[in-house]
Every structure is written in C-alpha cells, then in structure tokens.
Amino acid sequence: MTGDAGLAEQRIFDLDEGELERRLSETWETPRGIWGALTTVDHKIIGRRYIITAFVFLILGGLLALAMRLQLAQPEARFIGPDRYNQIFTMHGSTMMFLFAVPVMEAMGVYLVPLMVGTRNIAFPRLNAFSYWIFLAGGLLLWIAFALDTAPDVGWFAYVPLSGPQFGAGKRADIWAQMITFTELSALAVAVEIVVTVFKQRAPGMSLDRIPLFVWAMLVTSFLIIMAMPAIMFASSSLILDRLVGTHFFNPAEGGDVLLWQHLFWFFGHPEVYIIFLPAVGMVSSIVSTFARRPLFGYLPLVMALISTAVLAFGLWVHHMFVVGLPQVGESFFTASSMTIAIPAGVQIFCWLATLWDGRPQFKTPFLFVIGFIVTFVIGGLTGVMVASVPFDTQVHDTYFVVAHFHYVLIGGAVFPLLGAIYYWFPKMTGHMMSETLGRFAFALIFIGFNMTFFPMHILGLEGMPRRIYTYQPEMPWAGMNLFVSASALVLASGFFIFFVDVLRSARSGAPAGANPWGASTLEWATSSPPACFNFARIPVVAARDPLWSEPDELTVATGLRTDRRELIVSSLVEAQAEARESSPRNSIWPLLSAIATTIMLIWSIFSPWAVVWGSIPIAIALIGWFWPKQVPEDES
C-alpha cells in the first residue's frame, strides 16, 4: 500500500484509452461460461443476478396473491382448502418480505452503490458472492417445501405458540425458521459490504455531503439491517431450539413467554418496513432530481429524515401489539413514537414537492412511477398515522384495513419507486432502453389496478372482515367488494405482465442507451452502459454534489492504480481523500462451496441437532479454502 504520493505517480499516464481499457479488462474480467458464472465476484454480475432472482420471487409471490383472490372472490368458495390456503398466505408474506422486498433493495445497492461512489468493486466481493448463493438456497428451500406441500402455514410472523412444538406439527415451522436464518446471513453480509463500500471506497472528493441520496439511503438501511437482524436471529434460533431440542423459551407452561416472540419479532419486523422503504426513498430522490432537471431541494433535511426515520424505527415496534394487553403508559409512548415518524416522512414529501415545484419535469416512465408513489404513499402514510393510535387500532388491527394500509406502504411506497428505478437504471444495466409506450401502459395498469385492488380493502376492514381467513359466509356483507377486489387484482397483474414483457423484450432489442440517456448527474452515468468489468477506466474525482451537471464536459480523474492487478482506492471517511490503494479479491469458487456447506448444515439441522456439530466441518474446510493465503504480485514501489 502507498499513500497519496502513490496516486500522484500517475502510473497509467502514458497509456492511451484503448490500451488502458484492454489491460484493465484482462485484470477484471469474469471468464465466460459456467465456471465464470460460479466463481465471479463482480458486483454487477452478482447484483443483476440478485435482482433477477428477487423478481422471480415477486412473480411467484404475486401468483400466490392471485390464488388467494380467487378463493376469496366468492363466499364459501372451495378452490383452496384451509390447509393449503394457510400455506399460501404464509408463503406470500414470507416470499414478498424475505425473498423479494429486502433482497431486491439490497441487490439494487449491490449493483449501484459501487458505481455511484465511483469504485471498481464492492467491498468484500467474495462475501457478496456468498450472500447471493445463500439467499438463493434459502428461497429454494422454502419453495421446494411448498411444492412438497410442507410449506410453513403459521403466517410470515409465525406467532408462538401456534408455530411452536405443541401446535405446529411436522417440519413446516422449522423450514420457515431456517429460511429466516438464510436470509439473515445474506442480508447481514450485504449490509456490511455496503457500509464499508460507502465509508471507505468513495471516489476522491466525494465527501459525506456529496454522497448521492440513494447511497445515503442504502447506508442507513444497512445500519438498520445490522441492528435489527440480531433480534430475529435470536427469535428464530430460540424457536428452532424450542422445536428441535425442547427448550421452553416461548412455552408459558414452563415459564416461557408467548409475548417474548412478538417483541423480538417486531423489534426486527418494524425496522424491516424501513429496510424496504428507505432504499425506495433513495430511488425516488434520484429519479426526482433527474426528471425535474434540478438538484434536489433540501439535501440536508432529506439525509436527516433518512437517519431520524431509522432511529425512530426502533422505538415503535409495539404498535404491532396494541391489542395484546400491555400497560397503558407503554401503549401511549408507542402511540406517540409511531406518530412521530410521520414527521420525517412528511419532510421528505415536502422536499420532493419543492424540487418539482422549481423544476421542469419530464414525464418519462420512471417519473410517472414517482408520481404514482407520492399519490399512494401519502395515503399509506396517513393510514399509518391512524393505526398508530391505540383506540383506532383496537378496531382495525388484524382486519383488511391493515392489509390495505401496508400494501399502500409497501407497494405504493416501495414497489412503485422500485419499478421506476428499474426503468431508470435498466439502460445502465443492459445498454438498452425500455419501451416508453409499454412503460406508460404498464404504469397505468399497475397504478389503477393497485388502487382498485387495495383501496376497497380499507372499507372491508371497517366492515369487519378479519385478515387471514380462507373463506367467509354469505351472510357477511363482503361478497360484492371481494369480487371487485379479485377482479381488480387481475388488472394489477396484467400491468406487471406488461412490465416483464417489456423487460424481456428490451434486454434483447431495446434502443441503444448511451452512457447517460436521461442526462442525470451522478457518477454511475459517467461510465459506459453497461459498465465495463472495471466500472471506470479512470476513477473520477468528485468536486460537487451533482458532478455530471457541474462538470458536464470532462470529469477530473484520479490515476495511479495498477492495471495488472485488481486495485481500488481507499478513501477517508468524511472527506473521501484518497488514502491508499487496496487490492480487491479475484474470482473464487470457495464462496459457492461455503454456501453449499452452510446450506447442508442449515437444512440438516431441521432434522437433527447434531447437524450443527458435523455440518460445521465442511463449512470450516470451505472457509479455509476461501481464506487460504495467495501469492499477490509484489508492489514494485
């Protein structure tokens, strides 16, 4: 390693652009073919794979939703019996939360953060590969179990004692708990990678107050993951222990506590909502700024809102438990703290509106999704204020009102921005534009279909329809509206269908994009579309918050990285001054082998506690392979 002086040497000064790129390609390239696919540590390849996998789970989860709507379209329908229905709604929730929403947001971070901060790869690239494989294994475990009719059937929240050994017979709840462990591992790994990438690998000059808001959002989200995950890790491990070796964490007959589960679950589960929502906020900020053609209004308030949302997220989990009979003082505190979170949310909305007010908006598809986001998310936020009130909640808790509320927050607040983000960054990822016509169609169908599907659920909830029922009697006044909702779900689904058609079509034959098709301001648009394996031939030096707008002609570049081995710049935390050159790992099969070994242990341990003992041996071997010291070419300086 060398310091600043090393960078000033400008080792590649004498190379022309073509020669430089050829040499960098040789060093950074992922080999073609299956071996390359299994060993790659390129954050772009892994990120893209991660995003695609998460969207496949979105399709699967969406099909389950349609199956539920089919069953609920009429009273006393007999398409799906209670056993299968309970599996289906559990799978829908678990898939959407653990296999789609959180992973897809992290995957967007894996792909975009290194590009947006101007570095050549994510920190800990092998861990990144490992985290994808382990996520894939967890998802497959759950879905294979579903195919075998042994999927969990106790809800994505898996409340004890229903999920405990006395009532949850078979291996269903164990499979759920282990799937959680897989996603915990994966999510934690990615969170650590993103924190380190943002803190230590930013391009020279990208001080903390010049970080793009999406990167801020991913950073804050990563801290949320790191702090929230231990609660669910403890919870799912305790559940497995209760079920497998007969401990009594949650068994009141033996001194355990049923509510302990809920506290642990929601201490994780509420921040989880913001783990999904905050990256979406970052996407909205990127899109708003680009399409309003104006720097964001209120950069500092927006960052403060992200941070305060994250802090508050840990102080309001009890609002999921307002009807379990907690002391009133506690309930009052959590009412107040839950309502407080509306303040940073409001500040964000106001800042975006101000940006639009002063901008000259271009109504391209990504921007349409952002408008759809504001319209629907404000409704979700306001109903969130409603359910934060204890007396209000005692009437609507566990009814379709809540189903409506959180779909407004999760689809309106996170999926709309995500779809906008896909339209926005698709050209960067593939080099092709998506269709503007199909995009408008997809947006219209999704936006209208979504509101027709979920708005009536507010009313159904007030009319007394509980959640998680597989059928209802004809005497209940819900049939007409349920039929309407089910029909509307088809409109929503057709919008998604068009979206996926557009993705597949555009990936092959969309119009060529060019480096910066939207005229955006952040660093990822400074490199070619799709980016070369080394991201940037020369690392840009950042001198402003919107570098591509303030220096439209040519970015200043840092030089001095070697081309014959994988090197990137390590920069200081606050000012992002270049501090050192660091080598980045090469491709390796060991992350995959470690993931396979971990998978074997985790699945085996559903059946025998001894798996933890014997199963750790292959993991140890794989880790030794992973970390085996390798000869690194010496630095000649």
Next chain:
Amino acid sequence: MQSVLNAQAEPALHLKYLIVGTVVLCAIIWIMVMIVLAWSLLRAYRSPGEAAPETERRMGRVVLSAAAATVFVITGLTIASFYATGSLGRPESAPVTIKVRAQQWWWQFIYDEPDPAKAFQTANELHIPVGTDIRLELEAADVIHSFWVPSLTGKRDLIPGRRNVLILRADRPGIYRGQCAEFCGLQHSHMALFVIAEDNASFDRWAADQRSEARTPSDGEAVAGKAVFMAKPCAACHSIRGTEASGTTGPDLTHIASRQTIAAGLLDNTRGALAAWIADPQTLKPGNNMPMVPLSSNELRQITAYMDSLR
C-alpha cells in the same frame, strides 16, 4: 352487522367518532398534498437556469411551515387518541364478570358464581344484560386468539399464560356478531361468536335456565339418542350436566338447543344442520377437533333428536 361503523354501544361509538374524524382529517391532508403536487407538475414551464436564491429561500420557508403543520396535526391526533383510550371503560366498575376461554376453534363462556352449583358455561353465544359494564376475563386454552365484536368495542387478544381484561357493554338489546381476529390455525375463518344483549329480566330467565341441569328426554327417539351419545365417544369430549357425560375438550352441550348456531357460527342450529355436522364435521369445517364418529342413519337421527331436546 359485524362492522366498526355500526356502533351499538358507547365505547364503539367513541371509536367510531375517532375513526371517522381521523379519516376525514387525513383525507383533507391528502387532497391538499395532491393539489400541491398537481400544481407543481402543471405549472407553466419557466426558463431553465440557475435556481434563484430567492426561490430557494421561499421554498425553504414553505417546507418548514409544512413540517410545523405536520407536527401540529400529529400532536392533535395523539391527544385525541389518548382521550379516546380513556373512554373505553373502567374495569373496576364492572358488576358482572364472565370468563372467556378461546380454543381452536370455538369460544367458551364461563359464568362463575361464588356458589359453584350456580356456575354454568356455554359456547359461542355470550348473553349479557343490556346497559351494564361486563368485565370479560380473557384466557386462551391453546394458541393466541382475539376477541372482537366491532359493534360493541375494540378487540383484545387472548394469550396463553396471561389474563387480559376487556370491558364490554351493549346499550341496546340485540345480537352482535363477532369473530376471532388473530390467526389461530386451520379454522381461524370459522370462529365466530354472538353477543346477545337482553334486558335484565330476560337475561335472568336465561341464566336460570342455563343453571339448571339437562332435561331428561321423554320422547322415545331422544331417549335412544341419549343412550347412543353416552355409548359413543361423544361423551369423552362433551359435558351434559346431569348426565355422566363430562368431557372438557368440546363445548358444553347441556343446553345446546337454546343456542342459535353451532360450530362457532358456521351453521344455524336446526336438526338438519346438526345431523349434517355430526355425520361429517370434517367436510364442513376441515381440520376442526371433532372427529367423524361412524353412526348409522338411525343413530344419527336419534342423537339429533336428543340434542334438540336439550333446551
């Protein structure tokens, strides 16, 4: 009937006011945000160029006022919420106490008395005197359930290992439907209950009837049905006071014919429905804990006649 908006008692009415008021206020806020959004999107395009520092400052002031307004509204809603919580009934003042034990997937209501001979229990139908605060002691026999009769008051969970209290009152006589609100397994969908509010005289008459032991049937078919009931596994799960049947896993059937529905609100309590239920409970309510007991059609008719005699 089972609706938050169909409030039939004071607590539910307070909740309804809170809910309607909050919804209206939030709708107004949403419309205001939408107007600003539409306005900023439709605003005549100005010439591009540097953002004027003057505009920037003005927007700053507007955003700040909007944030202040948010704080103001949030504070107001929080206070309204605390106020509404205070109106939900005071446990210490309730003169009547009834124990509610929720089970997979039915409701057990235990009317305890200091004199155990006067205590009785019933299933899925909670009779209460009108205009009186009732103290419900909520317990769960197996998993978490939630007691919810929206026309009367908000819900409250029943949790294994804990005892929750809910104050219930009905201001008008009537039948109010409720339903388990916390997911409790296979037949969560079919776990309804009815609160039957009557004037004091009818309630006392009903309670006196319930306290009495089961009538001995006089009709020949019913007599035969009683014998079948005692000989088959029925008696292992169900109690009929005044007979040797003393099972505790299923609902007490001492006065089953006085109930309006069976199977936790699934079916009207008619002889035909009873026969269908006894003949094949697993098709009507898959997964429930009542096994299918093989009976000849004769035995089935006799048992139904016996059940029908238990008024």
